[in-house]
Amino acid sequence: MRTLHSLESDASAAPAAPVLQSRQHESAQRHVSGSARYVDDLPLPTGTLHLAIGMSEVAHATLDALDLEAVRRAPGVVCVLSAADIPGHSDVGPVFPGDPLLVSDIISHHGQALFVVAADSERAARQAARLAKVATTPLPVCLDPREAANRGDLVRPTHTQARLANGRAGDLDSISNKLAKSAWQLSGELESGGQEHFYLESQAALALPGEDDEMLVHSSSQHPSEVQKLIAEVLGVPFHAITVETRRMGGGFGGKETQAAPVACLAAMIARRTGRAARLRLARADDMRLTGKRHPFHHRYEFGVDDSGRIESAIIELTGDCGHSPDLSDAIVDRAMFHADNAYYLGNAHVRGIRARTNVASNTAFRGFGGPQGMLAVESAMEDIARRLGRDPLEIRKRNLYCEGRETTHYGQHVNQHPLLATLIDQLEDSGRYWARRAEIRAFNAANPVVRKGLALTPVKFGISFTAKHFNQAGALVHVYTDGSVQVNHGGTEMGQGLHTKITQVAARELGLSVDKVRITATRTDKVPNTSPTAASSGADLNGMATRDACLRLKMRLLDFAAEHLAQPRVSLSLTDGELHGPSGVLMTWGELIQAAYLERISLSDKGFYATPDIHYDRASGTGHPFYYYAFGAALCEVVVDTLSGEYRLESAEILHDVGDSLNPAIDIGQIEGGFVQGMGWLTTEELKWNEDGRLLTDGPATYKIPAISDVPAGALKVRLLEGHPNSAASIYRSKAVGEPPFMLAISVWAALRDALASLTDYRRAVRLDTPATPERVMLAAREQRDWQEQHDTAGAEPTQVPS
Incomplete structure (x- = not known):
């Protein structure tokens, strides 16, 4: 008899249908017809x-x-x-x-x-x-997190991650000294708003x-x-x-x-x-x-860079507005700290996370779980460095990507598959004609004093796993009924993201069935107990592996029975296309096998379990391996801005995203599109307002603007999946999570707005642009840029250049 381990080894080969295929969401027709029950x-x-x-x-x-x-x-x-x-x-x-x-x-x-x-x-x-x-x-x-932080009113203690480029523990003084020795120093502040x-x-x-x-x-x-x-x-x-x-x-x-x-x-x-x-x-x-929102953050940063624009040292302070209670703020600010590097090697780094208490509803989890907020400071710095040194922001971003010899994060984790960052950017740079468009946009801006265009190509590196280790587990329960139909119950919840569809595909693949033979039932605590939340982009990773585990156990039991029942060599038997296959071909149908097993009192039900391996984090030292793997992506966006009114439009967006070997390309592309648009809303239109008494003023669609179909460029939102790069971690069929990472691709829209505003100073100055970058904020930033230009009468001067 083969062991479960040996079957797992067999199943790790290239997966076959019905996974790695685009399939319709299992409730799609019910959604559009209105028959889906909430x-x-x-x-x-x-x-x-x-x-x-x-x-x-x-x-x-x-x-x-x-x-x-x-x-x-x-x-x-x-x-x-x-x-x-x-x-x-x-x-x-x-x-x-x-x-x-x-x-x-x-x-x-x-x-x-x-x-x-x-x-x-x-x-x-x-x-x-x-x-x-x-x-x-x-x-x-108190509605100001900085005020709360200054007087020490925190929902949880402050946490710090400090690491020198040589891998040793650092502290603020040592890193400050190293930063001061860099050829260039720059600093900045930024406010990022919440999101409903x-x-x-x-x-x-x-x-x-x-x-x-x-x-x-x-x-x-x-x-x-x-x-x-x-x-x-x-x-x-x-x-x-x-x-x-x-x-x-x-x-x-x-x-x-x-x-x-x-x-x-x-x-x-x-x-x-x-x-x-x-x-x-x-x-x-x-x-x-x-209810609470996405955490607003106040960001402060200092960077030391060499003459080429490469970061040597970084000091980043992230103050999260947690609302009145802890809720999940400890872990959310932690994840903001983990993602303060985004896709870039920071060298000597000191990252500090502050959890401030304010008198608003307790802020809570939101797609990205603090990761998007953590990335904004370093992405702002990329633009700042480029303008200071007179270089293109893409050049600075590429120079600072994780690479060989510079592949360890500020919390001590090696970035697996880091070459994919360069691969994604290079492919998008080429397919999106970045440099040709850059020249065209410069020419357009030179000829148009009011309407300006901006372009930005930004990467994403996002860690996959719950940072609370105990949540990285899942269970599943699989029943086979005597008519051959299969029922699966697992600990994940369906919120439109297609999790149940993917789990159906996993079960069907492992049992050699078509997906119509498998049904997912409502998530219930009396079927699979002690489940983790469906969050952290881990739904398919955890529950897919647990479902696969249950199906493998069932399959092993059925094949053992079939070998004995039919007097066939065990190693020659397989279940594919709803049939039991042996050396001489089809031996019996799935239904016949199930009937025979039932009559012989073979159990047709099993449970599965999965716990993510190789993850740990030592909070005292601020180091560890909190993520099982990283997902990557890149987005190239172009905007056009009326610098007098502040109105702007996204002209085009091209996305290339890494999902490993996709379980369901159609669903994954839909998640990427939705995540990008939702991220764009956070960074541009979704503004929360309270009066001085602490009452939320933006409490409905009349006062709170989420993105509409008109905010998406017609026919110019292009999404492609990176092909030929399966996950290096042993995830479900070498796929990667897709729920949260695409959200941060929208940073390219904000960066493109800053690029358009930088053109008002001949690309010599990066203006602060808090988020959401509403037309009002864009208008005020444009005015600030024009005022700076007037004060620095440098008409006709070339941007500052430094040696490569």
Whole structure:
């Protein structure tokens, strides 16, 4: 009998159909026809209660009194609960405490949940919630993370990574001294704004009470196991009493990794108190006020470079606006620090991450998980160096890429497959006619004093794995029924990204079946327990490997049975195209094999498990190997800018992205397109605004602008997958994750805007351009560039040049 290990070795060969093929999303037709069921679409039992949350109208205060009598007497109201009514734990912080389910003493942000109302209709619940009388004593409101950091008001301690180019540990003084010895020094600051997740389906949950203390909760969550845990703790019952199910989400983007749980907990609390089903679905404005965003950051940087523009030393300080509580901010700022290099070798590097507390909703996970924010400082510096030395930004970027002899990060990890960075840029530079277009754009700008064009080609290096080591695990459960159909359940959740489709392909490939034989069922905590969130781009990597593990075990058992049952050599048997093949050809169909195995009492079910190997990080020293591998990409973008009004347009975007051997090229290309456009929104149009009292002003589509179809260049968004470079790590069929890395390709749009603005000073000065780079900010930056040009009367002078 061959071992599972030997079968794994066989399966590591070049994978065959039905993976490595473009296949339609498993719910595509249901999505476009409207028949796909989300939490708010589920049929409701008779007597279901509808919930509304009473929210704070102040950002920071003591809660002196909460009078809910008028709420309880309102028409249709059945139940009203406040913090005093929570039977178990009242803090639902996902990692560290600080997130009260309902406020009992201190209000920490405008819109924070104070109480929950259950009524016979949603309208009645919402109207009743407005009748509460809330007495508070104001406390100082802080909305500036720098102010908070300066006075030491942090949600978690500051963390530092410091490493010398020789591989030894460094410190700020030693690296500052080395930086001062470089031929050129430059410094800068940058503000990057937050971003609303703006998922199509707002936060929602439906709680159905069962016998005794049992409860089934349908939750629009990326992390059903955490929802299960927190509901159990809030209700004071064992975890096994709570089952959480997630069939699909209408988008998540990280916003449903932790912040779906409080909504589910409130629904469960009402269901427990009343014995009736309870549904809570947040209105868009309430969702935006109540839930956190992408972390805004303040960036400060200093770089020392040689005469060629190569970085010798770097000091980078990243201050994250974490909101009022830790949530996932410790890990998010960590990842920003891990990606402070993006694709470049920093030499002697000191990276510091500060986690500031402010009086806004606790900021949380968002596609990229801090990585995009971490990259902005070094990408800003690339432009700064180029303008200071009179060189093209692409030349500076290429000179600083990780390469042989310069392939170790500032946290001590070797960058595997680093030559792909140069490969991607070289191919895109050639296919996109970079240098010819650069000359054309310079000529255009010289002839047009108002309308200017900009061009930028930027790389991406993104680490794949959860930085919290214990999350790098997954389970799967595979059943084969006696008609030969296959059912798979795994720990990942589907939010439109095509995870279930890829898992279907994996199971079908391993069992030698067509994909129509395999069905994925809703993610449930009673089928696969203790699951990790679907986040960190790891959904297919983790759950694909766990599913493959289960299928390999089943296949080994079936082939062992077939060898004995048919008196055939075990090594000669294989399952392909729905048939059992042997030395003489087809021996029996899949269905016949399953029937024979069932009659002989062979188990037709198995579970799989996978844990990512070779990852570790020592927080004390700031060094380790936190990522299993890196995904790479590059984007070439051209913009046109009206420098008087600040209006601009993306003229073209060409993307070349590394996904290893793609599991499903169509889905991967769709993820790249979506990630790029969402990243462009973060960097250009999506501006969050609060008033001085801490109230969010941009709480709906009328005031918050996500990218529209008109923001994408018609026919000029080109996406290609890098071919011929499988993943060097032993991932699922040598593929690479694709969820988050493409988001950062949009940095090329922002860099192209800066390039257009630099043309106003004959490319001699890089202007600061905070993000989002709204037309207003672009207009003000253009004005600053013209003022600088007037003050430095250098008409006709050549840009400063230095020797190569």
